[in-house]
């Protein structure tokens with residue numbers, strides 16, 4: 001997966017991805033790590049944040065629009081609208097905090113069912129902060145079981161050391177590219193402009209309404 | 211037999227009073243009665259029957275001492291023929307006789323001279339014998355002209371122009387009909403039928419004494435300017451004002467469809483759902499869609515805020531001319547504004563907006579001045595915000611040259627109303643963790659300080675305070691004014707002596723800490739407080755996932771506003787009632803649409819009902835305005851007449867306004883007859899342009915009394931013969947024309963070249 005810095009409007013597909021999970025699990029750090037290769041102490045996310053990254057996967061140039069949500073209960077109504085139209089959802093938990101893992105099945109998986117408008121939407125489970133191996137309380141096996149149960153992809157990573165960060169997004173995107181209905185959605189939002197396209201053929205069947 | 215009584219007690223001030231019953235006009239009588247077969251029309255009384263009936267009536271009337279005239283209909287009802295009789299005291303009897311020719315009128319009777327001779331023949335005399343003073347003939351005339359169709363003029367000009375341009379192609383002339391409302395603001399969207407078909411001009415010649423038939427010929431050539439009295443009345447296209455079937459197409463009819471779409475939108479969760487199950491027949495073809503989008507996004511002018519009606523500002527809609535307002539107006543006419551058509555248009559609209567975003571192209575028709583108009587609807591705010599984001603994202607950072615204080619960006623953060631709300635929510639959410647608003651303040655402050663440091667490398671904290679917040683600097687000088695001389699101050703002593711305010715002393719430490727921590731960095735190199743990429747994508751996300759009812763609700767506000775804003779640009783002169791009605795409508799819309807704000811709809815049926823009623827009110831104002839525009843256009847140079855006629859129409863129309871139900875019966879007929887003042891005559895004449903050669907061929911002119919080449923619609927004349935010799939001989943019950951004279955003969959003639967009505971009253975002493 002190669003990042004590209006050229007004109008961002010030249011892309012084949014536009015995919016919307018969403019990061020969810022409890023506050024403090026490292027969603028924003030993960031996003032920053034992926035989009036700008038840096039890690040810094042961030043202030044809590046307010047409402048919804050957004051980053052864009054152009055990547056090349058399988059010869060296709062993709063624009064990834066990634067929404068980072070605030071974990072707080074208070075922002076639920078605000079963030080719920082961002083499930084709509086998303087082709088991929090990344091569920092993040094902190095391997096050093098069990099509650100963030102159990103909340104995934106108690107809260108977050110239910111949120112997806114409730115708000116996601118796309119049945120084919122790809123879900124991905126990510127256990128973060130593996131650099132703090134000594135403090136780990138959620139095992140990898142538990143993660144795998146959860147993923148199997150909910151039918152999601154699974155990876156463990158560290159936003160701090162950047163281990164597996166790129167892979168998280170790449171796996172997800174490859175799966176989206178494999179899903180025809182998502183591919184169609186992704187291409188619908190791309191370049192189109194009335195002034196540089198051929199005039200449409202007059203539709204004979206609908207000719208009566210003008 | 212049935213008896214009809216009709217009385218008119220009004221003093222007979224003129225032969226031409228409008229309120230006259232036609233029999234009063236025809237026979238010059240006041241009270242009268244008509245005796246007609248009970249079985250109404252269709253039954254024909256032949257002449258012997260009618261005479262028999264009339265004489266028995268006459269005997270009956272004289273027995274009871276009645277002096278009322280009595281009439282019986284005779285012949286075919288279409289001839290409007292009557293016999294009549296009136297006992298006048300003991301000596302006189304007046305007999306009446308009227309008939310009508312509804313076909314080609316003999317040439318002689320088409321002209322005044324011939325009619326005069328007809329009148330004279332009723333005395334059993336010939337014109338040549340009529341040289342004595344034995345009888346005086348008096349003559350009155352009323353001519354009614356109707357203005358030629360208003361578009362005829364332009365039509366003819368086009369033709370003539372083409373003829374002169376290409377003499378060889380006379381037969382391929384294209385017929386270009388000018389539409390009367392071409393220049394009015396609504397004509398971009400629809401064409402209204404002219405509510406004012408034309409005018410009727412009535413010219414009245416009061417009593418003239420006629421000496422001979424030659425004089426009649428002169429009268430036939432007399433200029434209308436010689437008439438003593440001119441009256442003008444408008445001729446209405448009644449389809450427009452009396453429209454129980456709702457045939458009128460205008461903004462109001464389309465707004466009604468939009469309200470219907472709103473009702474339907476509550477049933478649907480996502481815009482896309484409207485397309486997949488959509489009925490394709492209700493959506494215009496791709497080529498229409500293409501044309502609409504091109505119109506919307508092509509070189510859109512930036513909305514001119516000057517057109518914004520003051521009161522209109524209270525309607526939470528997009529300003530006229532803005533991208534979303536234009537979207538709404540287009541949607542009103544796109545596929546008759548059904549919900550499926552709206553969905554198709556919206557999706558393509560958003561796609562275009564995204565294209566502008568991706569390509570960093572400026573959004574057409576979106577003016578911001580760097581501010582968000584929080585009084586407009588949210589979609590418009592979002593588009594303004596997007597325009598700002600496109601601007602910020604597209605601008606390449608300049609390398610900082612000569613920096614100065616003015617370089618510092620002190621603008622408050624740019625936010626749409628939902629961002630303000632979000633921020634409030636955030637403050638609540640983080641309430642305990644840390645002070646969010648303090649954090650934001652800190653960010654802005656730090657940014658200002660960095661820029662200040664960059665611009666003024668040697669500055670200290672106090673300098674910043676004096677510039678940033680002068681109120682927080684207390685000059686020592688003020689207190690020591692008495693001791694410090696003016697000259698010292700003039701020279702200036704730098705740094706100024708003084709101290710931080712008490713308030714600033716409290717905050718002093720934290721501010722100083724921020725000052726110490728802020729790096730020297732020009733505003734242009736700082737990380738912007740507003741991340742244009744993030745905010746822009748958020749906006750597109752909002753547009754792309756907007757729920758149907760949220761979209762249509764905002765369309766309602768913006769469409770009502772933009773429609774009325776468009777209409778109110780119509781020039782209708784200084785018609786105060788019109789202005790008032792428009793202002794009232796703005797207020798009504800503003801209050802009626804309040805329930806739409808905040809998107810909590812308590813009672814959907816009630817809301818829709820209210821909106822439908824609002825459309826009915828809108829329709830009345832719209833029609834009134836079109837009338838105002840039309841009358842103003844036609845009588846622009848006769849302001850007084852224009853206002854008077856409008857006022858008549860307004861008073862006639864007013865009872866209908868404000869009621870939603872169309873099935874209430876208004877039997878009041880519109881009447882307006884305005885006396886034209888002398889100085890207004892020229893303007894009225896201009897309503898009768900000379901017919902072109904082309905047009906005059908179509909008509910056979912035969913009657914005379916032409917007005918700029920136009921024949922009168924009707925010519926009514928009354929001949930009166932007074933017998934001066936019978937003066938005072940026959941007692942009191944004598945009908946008097948003028949004092950001392952007995953009107954013995956009266957003939958009323960009303961006619962054109964193929965319809966002539968003659969009514970005769972003859973007084974005789976038996």
Ligand SMILES: Nc1nc2c(ncn2[C@@H]2O[C@H](COP(=O)(O)OP(=O)(O)O)[C@@H](O)[C@H]2O)c(=O)[nH]1
Nearest residue numbers: 023024025026027028029041042129158159160
């Ligand atoms: N050690 C370690 N700390 C992390 C990692 N990712 C995030 N953090 C820290 O966890 C805290 C919360 O991170 P943040 O990205 O704001 O979490 P969010 O609320 O999910 O967005 C911050 O102090 C981060 O520095 C990681 O991979 N390893």
Ligand SMILES: [Mg+2]
Nearest residue numbers: 027028044045
């Ligand atoms: Mg965060």
